[in-house]
Amino acid sequence: MARTLKVVDAHAHLGECCVFGLLTTEEQLVRRMDESGIDATIIQPFPGATNAEETHNRIAELCVKYPGRFFGLASVSPHGDYDAYYREVERCVRDLHFVGVKLHTIGHSVNPLTEDGDRVFSTAHELGIPVMVHTGPGVPFALPSLCIPAAQKYPGLNIILAHAGFAVFTAGAQVAASVCKNLFLETSWCIADDIRWMISTIGADRVMLGTDSPTNVPVEVAKYRALELEPEVYDKVMGSNAIEIFKLSSRGENVRAARGTASEARS
Numbered sequence: 638m639a640r641t642l643k644v645v646d647a648h649a650h651l652g653e654c655c656v657f658g659l660l661t662t663e664e665q666l667v668r669r670m671d672e673s674g675i676d677a678t679i680i681q682p683f684p685g686a687t688n689a690e691e692t693h694n695r696i697a698e699l700c701v702k703y704p705g706r707f708f709g710l711a712s713v714s715p716h717g718d719y720d721a722y723y724r725e726v727e728r729c730v731r732d733l734h735f736v737g738v739k740l741h742t743i744g745h746s747v748n749p750l751t752e753d754g755d756r757v758f759s760t761a762h763e764l765g766i767p768v769m770v771h772t773g774p775g776v777p778f779a780l781p782s783l784c785i786p787a788a789q790k791y792p793g794l795n796i797i798l799a800h801a802g803f804a805v806f807t808a809g810a811q812v813a814a815s816v817c818k819n820l821f822l823e824t825s826w827c828i829a830d831d832i833r834w835m836i837s838t839i840g841a842d843r844v845m846l847g848t849d850s851p852t853n854v855p856v857e858v859a860k861y862r863a864l865e866l867e868p869e870v871y872d873k874v875m876g877s878n879a880i881e882i883f884k885l886s887s888r889g890e891n892v893r894a895a896r897g898t899a900s901e902a903r904s
């Protein structure tokens with residue numbers, strides 16, 4: 638792709654959330670990225686989006702409007718009609734060129750160990766995309782260890798533990814990642830020294846920047862800067878890991894190719 642990606646935020650949302658009472662606008666996302674030197678952001682709907690399909694379309698439009706700066710990640714409840722779930726995730730991947738799918742343990746009330754939890758993992762496995770799982774607040778469903786069985790069942794599937802346990806369960810996320818090589822740690826809301834600990838124990842290849850909220854963008858970037866990491870380690874955790882895991886280079890080209898599809902989906 639034409640644009641050189643260096644710093645990537647692996648976790649951000651667009652739109653409204655009736656579960657957590659939040660709202661994030663496109664203007665906030667772009668402004669915070671510019672302020673903090675974020676080259677690209679992976680955007681997903683909130684679990685409390687009033688209409689996840691519409692938000693997926695909005696995200697696809699944003700990807701088209703800012704080529705190479707935004708990449709979509711699908712987030713829709715796996716409860717209920719399985720075919721409808723699969724069709725929407727497949728549409729996001731094949732038509733809108735999204736780069737992953739979310740399993741929201743608390744926002745969608747999904748226990749990763751259940752049949753509905755497995756729908757997310759099996760769908761992603763089939764479509765060849767990674768799964769991001771919310772960990773932290775919302776136990777027991779949000780316990781990082783609950784992702785170990787899926788990571789073992791689908792060894793070729795990359796699973797990103799969003800929030801890496803959210804500080805209070807970070808040790809659990811570290812243990813889970815130490816057991817399964819296909820578990821990755823996205824560190825929004827974590828303690829800076831814990832991020833250093835995860836990098837030193839799990840490795841620089843499996844830890845990545847995420848912000849989750851526009852206010853967090855400068856905060857999360859500051860944590861990594863404060864760690865004074867070796868330049869090659871810093872480059873990995875700040876961007877190249879996300880680029881590799883979410884296959885952003887090739888997807889960036891796809892996003893531009895999807896221009897027509899996204900505008901059709903909107904109309």
Ligand SMILES: [Zn+2]
Pocket residue numbers: 648649650849
């Ligand atoms: Zn989030």
